[in-house]
Amino acid sequence: MKRALVIALLAAVAMPLLLAAARMPRFGSVEQPAYTHVARRYLERGAEEAGAENIVTGVILNYRGFDTNGEVTVIFTACAAVAAVLACSGEGRRPVRAGTPVALSPVVRYVVRLLAPFIALFAFYVVVFGEVSPGGGFQGGTVFGALIIVTTVVVGRDEAERLSPERPRLWLQAAGPLSFLAVGTVGALLTGWYLGFPHVPRAIAASMLMALEFGIGVGGAMVLAGIFWRLGDEA
Amino acid sequence: MSLFEAIRNAAAVVLVCTGSFFFLVGTLGLIRFPDFYSRTHGATKCDTVGAGSILLGLALLRGLHADVLKILAIISLVLLTSPTAGHALARAAYRTGLRPWTRLVGGGGGDAD
Numbered sequence: 001m002k003r004a005l006v007i008a009l010l011a012a013v014a015m016p017l018l019l020a021a022a023r024m025p026r027f028g029s030v031e032q033p034a035y036t037h038v039a040r041r042y043l044e045r046g047a048e049e050a051g052a053e054n055i056v057t058g059v060i061l062n063y064r065g066f067d068t069n070g071e072v073t074v075i076f077t078a079c080a081a082v083a084a085v086l087a088c089s090g091e092g093r094r095p096v097r098a099g100t101p102v103a104l105s106p107v108v109r110y111v112v113r114l115l116a117p118f119i120a121l122f123a124f125y126v127v128v129f130g131e132v133s134p135g136g137g138f139q140g141g142t143v144f145g146a147l148i149i150v151t152t153v154v155v156g157r158d159e160a161e162r163l164s165p166e167r168p169r170l171w172l173q174a175a176g177p178l179s180f181l182a183v184g185t186v187g188a189l190l191t192g193w194y195l196g197f198p199h200v201p202r203a204i205a206a207s208m209l210m211a212l213e214f215g216i217g218v219g220g221a222m223v224l225a226g227i228f229w230r231l232g233d234e235a
Numbered sequence: 236m237s238l239f240e241a242i243r244n245a246a247a248v249v250l251v252c253t254g255s256f257f258f259l260v261g262t263l264g265l266i267r268f269p270d271f272y273s274r275t276h277g278a279t280k281c282d283t284v285g286a287g288s289i290l291l292g293l294a295l296l297r298g299l300h301a302d303v304l305k306i307l308a309i310i311s312l313v314l315l316t317s318p319t320a321g322h323a324l325a326r327a328a329y330r331t332g333l334r335p336w337t338r339l340v341g342g343g344g345g346d347a348d
Contacts (some may be wrong), residue, residue, distance in 0.1 A: 103330070111315055
């Protein structure tokens with residue numbers, strides 16, 4: 001009796017779903033609503049509406065700002081989870097202070113010192129010019145995070161952690177979600193909606209996007225470095 | 236097409252073909268060489284000789300243009316970083332005790348084929 005009821009219920013739920021699936025446009029067809037409405041609007045009006053000439057940036061930060069807000073939160077949560085798992089897995093777990101087991105090569109030290117300013121400049125460039133060219137906060141942040149990691153390899157964990165003290169580091173790791181919260185509040189004050197993007201004046205929208213890019217970049221870089229440092233801890 | 240242009244194009248083609256050849260050989264070495272050290276050796280040849288001569292050929296094709304400076308900057312970056320990465324990898328492996336493959340030792344299980 002119970003089983004028959006379950007089957008009947010499943011059939012009742014499945015029938016409208018299957019019917020709806022059968023009426024959907026074919027996979028990849030140009031008749032899909034995504035192609036006929038959203039994409040056309042993005043391509044035709046994106047440059048003037050979104051506050052960024054690069055349409056990808058406009059879509060990520062402006063049209064789909066809520067989605068990116070969630071993504072940034074996920075990245076920060078991943079960092080927090082790694083820290084939590086490693087902190088819980090041993091009671092008296094302390095970072096190893098002895099340095100790497102293999103002495104650092106002078107060649108590596110020299111080349112990293114030579115290239116570090118250029119890498120930093122490139123990361124900054126990728127973040128700032130994400131508005132008009134390929135790039136943006138995620139990409140620039142990844143480059144900067146790689147720079148922090150490679151610098152940690154050269155100067156050693158001690159020095160690297162001394163240069164970025166615990167308290168501001170935690171805030172910087174949360175820079176992505178925090179910048180979204182701040183910009184979202186600004187948008188709410190201007191338009192009445194969180195982020196409020198399509199209705200924010202173009203001049204203000206551009207600087208809001210830039211603030212988001214920098215928040216995502218700094219947050220992403222510090223999250224990468226944080227995960228690298230935590231993984232360097234040994235029981 | 237003037238004689239100068241013909242020579243320039245020919246030189247560029249030779250450089251790009253040389254680069255492609257080194258990419259092919261380096262990738263082959265990465266797959267087929269018996270141990271870590273020789274594979275690292277093969278892989279770094281792709282970036283230095285392969286990418287280096289392809290980029291040099293492209294710079295030759297571009298002629299007198301600001302892009303050539305960018306290409307030269309990329310070449311110097313590649314020539315600096317790729318050998319450094321290979322050096323760091325090989326050094327770390329050697330210092331932590333990975334023994335290089337030799338035919339006498341017969342290690343690595345790679346001498347069967």
